[in-house]
Amino acid sequence: MDVNQYLGIFLEEAREHLQTLNRCLLDLEHDPNDLHVLDEIFRSAHTIKGMSATMGYAEIAELTHEMENVLDMLRKGTLKAHADIIDTLFQCVDRLEQLVEGVANGHTEGVVDVSELSKKLASIAKGEATAPVEARQAEAPAAAAAEDLIELNETEDELVKSALGQGMRVHALKIVIRQGTLLKSVRAYMVMKAFDEMGDVIKTEPLVEDLEKDNFGNEFSVVLVTDLELDKVRETVLSIAEIDTVTAQPYGAPASTGKNPPEPLALAVEEKTAGGEAPGAAPAAEVKKAASAAPAAAPDKKAKAQQLLRVDAEKLDSLLNLVGELVINKTRLQQIGLSNQLLELTEAIEQMDRVTTDLQSVVMKLRMVPVSQVFNRFPRMIRDLSHGLGKEINLVIQGEETELDRTVIDEIGDPLVHLLRNSIDHGIEKPADRVAAGKNPVGELRLIARHEGNNVLLMVSDDGKGLKPEVIKKKALEKGLVTKAELEAMDTNEVMRLIFLPGFSTAETVTDVSGRGVGMDAVRSKIEALGGLLELESTTGQGTRVKIRLPLTLAIIQALLVRICEETYAIPLGSIDSTINITPEDIRTIQQEEVILLRGQIIPLVRLGRKLGVTGAADFSPEQELFVVIVQAGDHRIGLLVDALVGQQEIVIKSLGKLLTGIKQIAGATILGDGQVVLILDVNALG
Amino acid sequence: MSDVVTAGDELKLIVFKLGPEEYGLDILRVQEIKRLMKITRVPSTPQFIKGVINLRGSVLPVIDLRTRLELTENELTDAARIIVVLVNENIVGFIVDEVVEVTTMSRENVESVNSLSNGISAEYFSGIAKAENRLFILLNPENIVNTTQA
Numbered sequence: 001m002d003v004n005q006y007l008g009i010f011l012e013e014a015r016e017h018l019q020t021l022n023r024c025l026l027d028l029e030h031d032p033n034d035l036h037v038l039d040e041i042f043r044s045a046h047t048i049k050g051m052s053a054t055m056g057y058a059e060i061a062e063l064t065h066e067m068e069n070v071l072d073m074l075r076k077g078t079l080k081a082h083a084d085i086i087d088t089l090f091q092c093v094d095r096l097e098q099l100v101e102g103v104a105n106g107h108t109e110g111v112v113d114v115s116e117l118s119k120k121l122a123s124i125a126k127g128e129a130t131a132p133v134e135a136r137q138a139e140a141p142a143a144a145a146a147e148d149l150i151e152l153n154e155t156e157d158e159l160v161k162s163a164l165g166q167g168m169r170v171h172a173l174k175i176v177i178r179q180g181t182l183l184k185s186v187r188a189y190m191v192m193k194a195f196d197e198m199g200d201v202i203k204t205e206p207l208v209e210d211l212e213k214d215n216f217g218n219e220f221s222v223v224l225v226t227d228l229e230l231d232k233v234r235e236t237v238l239s240i241a242e243i244d245t246v247t248a249q250p251y252g253a254p255a256s257t258g259k260n261p262p263e264p265l266a267l268a269v270e271e272k273t274a275g276g277e278a279p280g281a282a283p284a285a286e287v288k289k290a291a292s293a294a295p296a297a298a299p300d301k302k303a304k305a306q307q308l309l310r311v312d313a314e315k316l317d318s319l320l321n322l323v324g325e326l327v328i329n330k331t332r333l334q335q336i337g338l339s340n341q342l343l344e345l346t347e348a349i350e351q352m353d354r355v356t357t358d359l360q361s362v363v364m365k366l367r368m369v370p371v372s373q374v375f376n377r378f379p380r381m382i383r384d385l386s387h388g389l390g391k392e393i394n395l396v397i398q399g400e401e402t403e404l405d406r407t408v409i410d411e412i413g414d415p416l417v418h419l420l421r422n423s424i425d426h427g428i429e430k431p432a433d434r435v436a437a438g439k440n441p442v443g444e445l446r447l448i449a450r451h452e453g454n455n456v457l458l459m460v461s462d463d464g465k466g467l468k469p470e471v472i473k474k475k476a477l478e479k480g481l482v483t484k485a486e487l488e489a490m491d492t493n494e495v496m497r498l499i500f501l502p503g504f505s506t507a508e509t510v511t512d513v514s515g516r517g518v519g520m521d522a523v524r525s526k527i528e529a530l531g532g533l534l535e536l537e538s539t540t541g542q543g544t545r546v547k548i549r550l551p552l553t554l555a556i557i558q559a560l561l562v563r564i565c566e567e568t569y570a571i572p573l574g575s576i577d578s579t580i581n582i583t584p585e586d587i588r589t590i591q592q593e594e595v596i597l598l599r600g601q602i603i604p605l606v607r608l609g610r611k612l613g614v615t616g617a618a619d620f621s622p623e624q625e626l627f628v629v630i631v632q633a634g635d636h637r638i639g640l641l642v643d644a645l646v647g648q649q650e651i652v653i654k655s656l657g658k659l660l661t662g663i664k665q666i667a668g669a670t671i672l673g674d675g676q677v678v679l680i681l682d683v684n685a686l687g
Numbered sequence: 688m689s690d691v692v693t694a695g696d697e698l699k700l701i702v703f704k705l706g707p708e709e710y711g712l713d714i715l716r717v718q719e720i721k722r723l724m725k726i727t728r729v730p731s732t733p734q735f736i737k738g739v740i741n742l743r744g745s746v747l748p749v750i751d752l753r754t755r756l757e758l759t760e761n762e763l764t765d766a767a768r769i770i771v772v773l774v775n776e777n778i779v780g781f782i783v784d785e786v787v788e789v790t791t792m793s794r795e796n797v798e799s800v801n802s803l804s805n806g807i808s809a810e811y812f813s814g815i816a817k818a819e820n821r822l823f824i825l826l827n828p829e830n831i832v833n834t835t836q837a
Contacts, residue, residue, distance in 0.1 A: 663730070
């Protein structure tokens, strides 16, 4: 079989399961007795094993197989999950990650050595194993079948009884489809079709609709009324491809089948499983049982399987581009309708406007990804870092379901890692110091995401020692980033912001965790490149909080068009505070800088025409009416002086291309309805 | 070194004018030729970058070849065109006074620019093509687009 066509699916699913493993192992570390978590770990490990065996990645399969043995013993309670075992399991996950990435890069063998870990796992398994492996496997399906019978309601019970009364046979069957089967629903359909030919299906678990929609794990159960023998039924089902095992049991009045009542007939048929798969198949049946017994453990997994569709991100991008074009053309039609006063056209355009707006919001939603995609990897990182530094840290994540544009998600990971590392390394103290300061020895690190208006707010806060303004001042002076006079003029907030300057690092010693002096500067420029804002609050001794405000989307925005002489520019509405009319008399000067007063606040005035070098940007006559757009530039407001306000409109952000990257003041370009290219101002760079 | 690459010994050139001089660009580099359209000026860019235009929904920069090659400026007439060229995976427009023709010539007739001594920086050119009593100056688009050179 050529497996290459499944490589993408394999990688994606393997990564997902590794993610799950990491998350669950962390949970397990907190509560070693949580059986649901163990089950989930087992399921993920097993799925990876099945997938990799099918794809022919022996090393991954071998390692997961050894993991399974240990996990199974943990689950059975024959082994206690102490720190050593969990650490070993973490190492396994790391190794698996390397192996999977190796596969992604085209190396199927020998990327890393797994033999040592395998041995370690094996010795863990041997050292404390109480039940022989074979006995365990023989037990497993029996237990599974006994407990996993479908429960019938009264009507169904009646049906069974009357069927039995008529001398028919009633069988309860549990069908396990092979792990990693791509078209489970098709297999399920084939099984159901076979049943329909043999008799009547009274009940399925889950419902037939769910089976058709692929909305089930790897197994399902059926109660069948037929006149055929159990063996015959099982044989028929097993003849269907990719059916792993069929566990069957006669139902109801046992006398009619002539079997011994207290001991239900249970058969795990493994003839269809290939080679090394066999030992894993029986536990798999068990795992699934556990899953259905504890639906709360993995409901999200099942719900997802039903609706998700994997689409190449490039296709979404081109869809977005097309919608962008549509928006541009719609705007153009609107202008034609307005300037020609065509009532009918205007009406038609209004309809179209509604549709395009909906279309646009749907496409934007398609691109939205929950931040959990980024947040997921943090718990593990925090664990490793805090262990390494001898600190105890409790990471609290909130709002991970908050969604952001995919492009933002891709970029936000690194800055967040920087911030979290800073908090762990410089912020949160060692347990002894914390106790001395009268704090809980366990430091708290919060990572919060939530919506705020048209923005998404990401917040990283810790209850560590906070920033010390004096230390910052000293450092900044030492590094020559500021002068003494400048420092004296600064308030505490401004001092805090000094840490965002390039070349600043507060750690006494540079560790591998942080402190290379590039961190905060890099964080700030990244966030600003994404059109976001960064705020920092810190109280000495109580902790630090960094807020990141990000726009929901980067592709289509509302903007205000302004005119300066003959040139038109777009200002993103998100950064506009207000627009006001002034006359030249309202302009005052402070230290040769032009300012205006707005509700008692002094706001620096920027003459856009001069700043952007517009030819013909002339001085104005004293009684001329002037327009000022008040915008938020970084942490302060400025007024942009323009000749006229053209209007508010939706614009599609386009890049200026490689040749023109790095122009300050300009964030991009857009094309108006009339085909004219208009530049979008980067107000942060105008301040 | 030469950017003029065509199969065999044949060379197909787009011939255009800047003032009285005739220039040539390898036709394989040229995507299309547009009439002059409204160009949006971009602040804080070198003089020779005239601005950006809208080419069927994408934004591309336009270079004024006269300014770039340090020729005297003149009013653009109706004959002026924007030649859209692919350079280092970027699409760029060149403003020229007039597009004359497409001509085919033998590679043997191309001389290297070392023999050129008219004072203009030679790095913008990849050679000179001679045909009967005409001379075509062949452009080196990579160096023309390169903004790191003044």
